[in-house]
Amino acid sequence: MKLSGWGRYPVHNARVETPRDEDAVRALVTGRQSVIARGNGRAYGDSAINQSATLDMRQMNHMHSFDEKTGQLTVEAGVLLGDIISAFLPRGWFPLVTPGTKFVSVGGAIAADVHGKNHHKEGSFRNSVDWIDVMDADGKVTRCSPDKNAVLFDHTLGGMGLTGVILRACLRLRPVETAWIRQTTLPATSLNAAISAMEDAQDATYSVAWIDCQATGDDLGRSLVILGEHAALSELPAADRQTPFATPKKTKRKVPFDFPEFALHPLSLKAFNAAYYKAGLKKEGTALVDWDSYFYPLDAILEWNRIYGRRGFAQFQCVLPLESSETGLSELLRSISAAGTGSFLAVLKRFGEQESAFSFPMEGYTLALDFPMSEKNYKLLETLDQITLTHGGRFYLAKDSRMSADTFARSDDRVPGFQSQRTKQNWTRFSSVQSQRLAL
Amino acid sequence: MTKAPVLILGARSDIGQAIARAFAADGHAIQLAARNSKTLEAERADMELRYNVTVTLHDFDALAIETHDAFVSGLPELPEVAVSVVGYMGEQAENERDPQAAARVLRSNFEGPASILATLANEFETRGYGTLVGVSSVAGDRGRATNYVYGSAKAGFTAFLSGLRNRLAGKGLHVVTVLPGFVATQMTEGMDLPAKLTAQPDEVGEATLNAVRKGRNVIYVRRIWWLIMLIIRNIPEFIFKKLSI
Numbered sequence: 001m002k003l004s005g006w007g008r009y010p011v012h013n014a015r016v017e018t019p020r021d022e023d024a025v026r027a028l029v030t031g032r033q034s035v036i037a038r039g040n041g042r043a044y045g046d047s048a049i050n051q052s053a054t055l056d057m058r059q060m061n062h063m064h065s066f067d068e069k070t071g072q073l074t075v076e077a078g079v080l081l082g083d084i085i086s087a088f089l090p091r092g093w094f095p096l097v098t099p100g101t102k103f104v105s106v107g108g109a110i111a112a113d114v115h116g117k118n119h120h121k122e123g124s125f126r127n128s129v130d131w132i133d134v135m136d137a138d139g140k141v142t143r144c145s146p147d148k149n150a151v152l153f154d155h156t157l158g159g160m161g162l163t164g165v166i167l168r169a170c171l172r173l174r175p176v177e178t179a180w181i182r183q184t185t186l187p188a189t190s191l192n193a194a195i196s197a198m199e200d201a202q203d204a205t206y207s208v209a210w211i212d213c214q215a216t217g218d219d220l221g222r223s224l225v226i227l228g229e230h231a232a233l234s235e236l237p238a239a240d241r242q243t244p245f246a247t248p249k250k251t252k253r254k255v256p257f258d259f260p261e262f263a264l265h266p267l268s269l270k271a272f273n274a275a276y277y278k279a280g281l282k283k284e285g286t287a288l289v290d291w292d293s294y295f296y297p298l299d300a301i302l303e304w305n306r307i308y309g310r311r312g313f314a315q316f317q318c319v320l321p322l323e324s325s326e327t328g329l330s331e332l333l334r335s336i337s338a339a340g341t342g343s344f345l346a347v348l349k350r351f352g353e354q355e356s357a358f359s360f361p362m363e364g365y366t367l368a369l370d371f372p373m374s375e376k377n378y379k380l381l382e383t384l385d386q387i388t389l390t391h392g393g394r395f396y397l398a399k400d401s402r403m404s405a406d407t408f409a410r411s412d413d414r415v416p417g418f419q420s421q422r423t424k425q426n427w428t429r430f431s432s433v434q435s436q437r438l439a440l
Numbered sequence: 441m442t443k444a445p446v447l448i449l450g451a452r453s454d455i456g457q458a459i460a461r462a463f464a465a466d467g468h469a470i471q472l473a474a475r476n477s478k479t480l481e482a483e484r485a486d487m488e489l490r491y492n493v494t495v496t497l498h499d500f501d502a503l504a505i506e507t508h509d510a511f512v513s514g515l516p517e518l519p520e521v522a523v524s525v526v527g528y529m530g531e532q533a534e535n536e537r538d539p540q541a542a543a544r545v546l547r548s549n550f551e552g553p554a555s556i557l558a559t560l561a562n563e564f565e566t567r568g569y570g571t572l573v574g575v576s577s578v579a580g581d582r583g584r585a586t587n588y589v590y591g592s593a594k595a596g597f598t599a600f601l602s603g604l605r606n607r608l609a610g611k612g613l614h615v616v617t618v619l620p621g622f623v624a625t626q627m628t629e630g631m632d633l634p635a636k637l638t639a640q641p642d643e644v645g646e647a648t649l650n651a652v653r654k655g656r657n658v659i660y661v662r663r664i665w666w667l668i669m670l671i672i673r674n675i676p677e678f679i680f681k682k683l684s685i
Contacts, residue, residue, distance in 0.1 A: 062486040087490040 008312030039105030045401025077107030158359030191221025328391030458645030502552030
């Protein structure tokens with residue numbers, strides 16, 4: 001069948017198998033020369049596609065056990081973060097680290113070592129994982145953790161599925177008093193101001209900036225900086241304190257068809273961005289927001305990727321080290337607004353310190369945005385790649401769909417180490433269209 | 441606060457588990473009945489964790505008619521709703537050649553489910569309330585060459601449910617007939633089914649929950665199948681016998 005990532009580009013024909021239990025996975029892993037596991041397909045590119053065998057892990061989705069004292073939840077890899085939230089938020093628990101969509105599988109979250117709006121304070125997904133069961137090319141299952149089989153653990157988190165098949169994991173959830181977030185919106189009139197605001201907000205649990213990537217000149221990088229904290233019971237209006245986990249049911253709208261190309265005309269993008277920024281100015285200050293709207297605004301629009309039309313889109317996400325963040329980001333934003341293209345909203349986050357075998361985050365600033373697939377944008381993406389490299393940054397593989405092996409190797413000095421581990425540990429059976437493209 | 445239990449007969453099936461999940465999400469305790477029920481421990485634990493309701497496992501063999509009375513009296517609590525998802529398609533070619541295989545299909549889809557629902561109906565009637573659900577199939581709406589052994593058994597089961605509904609209607613009990621068209625399950629794995637007509641098991645689960653709550657009599661899943669079968673049922677026999685569908 002035809003497979004793609006969330007960006008719907010590239011599309012490949014692949015043989016998809018759907019194992020329901022460990023034995024089925026074993027038969028597939030040992031029986032094939034080349035496999036990759038796939039979760040819920042939210043990576044943007046081709047990291048979960050292997051033409052000879054892609055293992056759709058969504059049927060391995062049992063929750064095994066939960067410890068109410070420690071918040072430890074043991075689940076199979078196909079369980080979605082959204083399922084965990086549905087089951088446990090009413091009991092006062094929430095994921096410690098969550099990406100921008102709840103429709104990711106636990107296996108996918110581990111393989112990409114996802115991050116959220118709290119990386120500067122609480123790190124990436126790996127900080128919520130106590131152990132993982134990984135199956136190797138011989139069908140043997142190893143339980144790994146930061147203290148045991150640590151090499152496997154360190155490489156599997158962020159390893160994009162290239163170290164084996166993740167079968168199950170033990171996650172630690174965080175206790176919360178309510179399902180609400182106390183959100184503070186701070187408009188920032190320029191990139192400079194946005195970065196200052198985020199630096200000043202290091203103590204906030206959650207922080208993110210939505211950038212108007214169409215603004216130019218003095219307005220370059222004008223943004224809405226949005227901070228958040230889990231609301232305590234006492235912060236809710238008295239009427240809501242009896243039901244702290246009841247939140248308004250959000251109607252999910254579905255994009256029913258692929259939008260035509262003119263929907264993303266430069267003028268409409270510029271207009272949308274400007275309008276969003278102005279609306280944000282009105283929301284300046286503090287407000288209580290439900291968890292779904294705060295963490296997963298795009299999930300409310302099911303299949304929003306169709307707004308980009310049948311040709312799909314490419315996501316660009318890089319991280320720049322702290323010392324070159326401001327100059328690097330300015331240059332990136334100038335290139336993007338000059339091209340008159342780009343996404344509706346660009347997202348900026350502050351990363352805290354992280355040094356892992358292969359995970360994406362490092363201390364600095366990360367910028368994410370998307371572009372409709374076209375010749376012109378392809379070239380722009382290559383320009384953005386070069387700007388990133390010049391400033392010592394690197395790229396998020398969960399978003400990548402077109403980077404060259406050369407660019408990738410130049411962006412990350414851990415690549416040779418990862419490549420040699422793949423051979424040494426006999427992980428080469430696990431490969432994807434992305435890993436082939438990047439010569440991993 | 442947990443609602444009264446729902447019994448799923450045939451809990452190993454994808455549709456059975458989907459129906460169980462729909463009722464569990466609605467707050468009902470769940471009784472999962474299947475052969476070798478302890479091998480469903482992962483499903484049981486998962487359902488309990490996800491929905492915060494009590495889920496219990498019970499050994500049940502639809503074909504062992506003689507055990508049905510004991511099975512029902514052995515339940516920890518007589519359920520409020522009992523759903524039979526028991527079914528078995530087999531291979532039409534084999535069913536045509538091999539009388540044993542055919543008998544197995546007929547017993548699995550008609551005799552077995554009818555027997556257990558009859559036993560439960562008597563108990564429900566004595567108690568004074570309850571809902572019975574039989575998952576039959578559109579294949580029972582008309583026998584056709586490609587699957588009539590399975591189809592005829594389902595046809596028998598559909599008529600049984602209709603009769604049972606008639607008998608119990610005056611007594612405040614309800615019987616729901618669920619008629620799925622194509623559903624993407626283990627039973628149909630490998631079959632080339634048209635995407636727009638094929639439901640996911642969870643759709644059958646939600647539709648069943650809805651039908652029980654609203655007291656519907658006969659439901660098709662997906663709903664388009666009501667129209668498709670209306671047409672199929674009304675094609676004159678002299679034409680139908682020449683079709684290959």
